[in-house]
Amino acid sequence: MSKWMYNEFKHCGVDYSDENQAEKYDSLHLTFRNYEKEFGDMLDFLALPNTQEMTLIDLGCGTGASAFFAAKKFKEVFAVDVSEAMIVQAQKKAAFGNVNNLYFHIGGFLSYRHYAQAADVIITKHALHHLPDFWKQIALFRINKMLKLNGSLYVCDVVFNLASNNYKDKIDKWIDGFDKFAGKKLRSEVETHIRDEYSTFDWILEGMFARAGFEIDKKRSSDGFVTEYSCKKSKEIEYQDE
Numbered sequence: 707m708s709k710w711m712y713n714e715f716k717h718c719g720v721d722y723s724d725e726n727q728a729e730k731y732d733s734l735h736l737t738f739r740n741y742e743k744e745f746g747d748m749l750d751f752l753a754l755p756n757t758q759e760m761t762l763i764d765l766g767c768g769t770g771a772s773a774f775f776a777a778k779k780f781k782e783v784f785a786v787d788v789s790e791a792m793i794v795q796a797q798k799k800a801a802f803g804n805v806n807n808l809y810f811h812i813g814g815f816l817s818y819r820h821y822a823q824a825a826d827v828i829i830t831k832h833a834l835h836h837l838p839d840f841w842k843q844i845a846l847f848r849i850n851k852m853l854k855l856n857g858s859l860y861v862c863d864v865v866f867n868l869a870s871n872n873y874k875d876k877i878d879k880w881i882d883g884f885d886k887f888a889g890k891k892l893r894s895e896v897e898t899h900i901r902d903e904y905s906t907f908d909w910i911l912e913g914m915f916a917r918a919g920f921e922i923d924k925k926r927s928s929d930g931f932v933t934e935y936s937c938k939k940s941k942e943i944e945y946q947d948e
C-alpha cells in the first residue's frame with residue numbers, strides 16, 4: 707500500500723475503536739433515536755417496497771442500528787466497519803435476534819472489498835464524514851463499483867448548507883438543541899464532530915455524487931444539518947483500486 711494512503715483505521719474525533727465508547731453507543735443513541743423506525747423511514751424514502759430478494763451493504767454499520775433491521779427485510783446484508791469494538795456490539799445483537807443472513811466485515815470505505823455480486827442497495831449513515839473530502843470522493847468511486855447499475859445509494863450525514871456570514875449562529879443554535887433532547891454527552895460529541903471530523907458542504911458532496919456516477923433522486927433534512935440523500939447509480943465509472 708502506498709505510504710500516502712489514508713489510514714481509515716485511525717479514528718478522527720470520537721474514537722469508535724474504544725470498547726467503552728462502543729459499549730455505551732446504543733444507550734446514548736437510544737435516548738433520541740428509534741433504530742427500527744429510522745430503518746422503515748429509510749426504506750420509504752428510497753421507495754423500496756420489495757426487498758426480500760435484494761442484497762444490501764451497510765458501510766460504517768457501527769453497532770448495527772440499520773444492519774440488524776435490514777437483515778429482516780433483505781436476502782443478505784454485509785455490515786462493514788473499521789471498528790472491531792462496534793462490530794462486536796452489532797454481532798451480539800445479531801446473535802440475540804437469531805439473525806443469520808448478516809455478514810460482518812472489519813474494513814472501511816477505502817479498504818472493504820466486496821467479493822460477492824454487486825449489491826442492490828448501499829447505505830451509509832453518520833459515517834462518511836470520517837473521511838476528508840479527497841477520500842470521500844475515492845470512497846464514492848469504490849461504492850460505484852460495489853453497486854449494480856440503477857442500484858440505490860442512501861447517504862445520511864451532517865452536511866453544511868451555510869452562508870459565510872451566518873455559520874456561527876446556526877451551528878451554535880443547532881448544538882444548543884442537543885442539550886434538551888439528549889443531554890450534555892451528545893452535545894459534546896457534536897462539538898467534537900464539528901471541530902475534529904470532516905463534514906463538508908452540501909454542494910461539495912453533491913458534486914462528488916455526480917462525479918462518481920450517481921444521480922440524486924431525493925434530498926431531505928429536518929434540521930438543516932443532518933441530511934439524507936437517495937441516489938441512483940446511473941453509470942459505470944472507470945475505477946480500479948491500486
Ligand SMILES: C[S@@+](CC[C@H](N)C(=O)[O-])C[C@H]1O[C@@H](n2cnc3c(N)ncnc32)[C@H](O)[C@@H]1O
Pocket residue numbers: 714715722723765766767768769770771772786787788789792813814815816830831832833836837
Ligand atoms: C456515528 S457511528 C454511526 C454508526 C451507525 N451507522 C449508526 O447509524 O448508528 C460512525 C461509525 O463509522 C465508523 N467509521 C469511521 N470511519 C470509517 C471508515 N473509513 N469506514 C467505515 N466505517 C467507518 C465508526 O467506527 C463508527 O462505527
